[in-house]
Amino acid sequence: MVEAPVLLAVAFGCLVASGIWGRSALRLERSWRRIKSASDGGESVAADLARSAYRKEVHNTLIYAIAAVTATTGAVSSTGWLGAFRLLLLVPIAMTLVYGRKFLQEAALIEERASLERRAEETLSQDELAPRRWAARLAPQDLPEFEGFEVGQVYEPGTGLMAGDFYDLFPAGADRLAIVIGDVSGHGIEPSITAFQVKYLLRVFLRQYRDPAQALEELNAQISSQVRDEEFVSMCVAVVDKEAGTLRWASAGHPPAWMLHDGEVRPLPSTGPMLTLDPKGTYLSREVPLDPGDMLLLYTDGLAEARAGGALFGEERIASAIRRDPGMAVDVMCKSLLSAARDFASQALTDDVAILAVRRV
16 A cells, blocks of 8 residues: 555656666766777776766666665555665765765866866867968958059968968058068968068068168068078069059069059069079069059969969969959959969869959049
8 A cells, every 4th residue: 555655756756767877877887898998908097987977877876776765665664664775875875985085086087187178179279260360460351441542352271271472552651552462482380470571571671662672672681591491482562652653563583463554464574583592682673654444463373373284374364364354343353363263273272372453543
């Protein structure tokens, strides 16, 4: 006869809970043995944690099993047997006293491992974010606006983690606008650091010297002793004089920029060697008119050297794209050139590609 139906319901609930904890304990026991076997029977942190989790599940299983037996006894009997069954609770209590310190130590170990894993994830996240932030300094997606000019740019990173391509657009004086693009040979952190140095040193020299060739010579002399022997820098520098309506350029071994003037597209070729090849290298400047509607397009070699088998995308395809639609918006022009190179290439572009276009309006 049931003396206390509520206790019977409690007993059933405890029995179900005991079954759940028991099944969990069996799975953890199998995991513990697999981890132990994988470590050739030796002890490891993972095995210790698995064993600790297994013991805790056994502990919980016993508590609920004893609670179920005790509640069942109380539900069907009003005799003193209930007190005897309650003594069974001494078993999990004893386990707690015996293994309690071990449980706390292992809990601290789990907390420490979780903290280490969290720090490792943060480090990996920073490692992934750092190249993107570095590239954003060298080739920013947003450039400052300058009255009287339209600017378009695009940057496509290659397979390397760090970029050596860069571009810049900044005022070099009251009526002078500097337009720069460059590429440091190699991949990785070293060329990227060199690119950063070159970009911001050039800003200083272009404000100091009106002639871009003179600024290149000073830059070359400064960095030649600071970079590795295998690092070379190609660069094209153009300075627009807004009052005079002219563009003066100098190029250190860089692929030819293209100038759209009076409906014609003409190259602006190199006027000196790549930087760091010769610390005493000399550079020349040349000047052309820059009228409203004229456009200057600069790029790094990753664009011209996109490959389809043995064929290169080439400089002439870049010029042809300008000739086909000279009035195209400069930002659209940059994106369409990159898209055309991707379509031309038989494989994904492996080198960094930077494109910068400026039109006087």
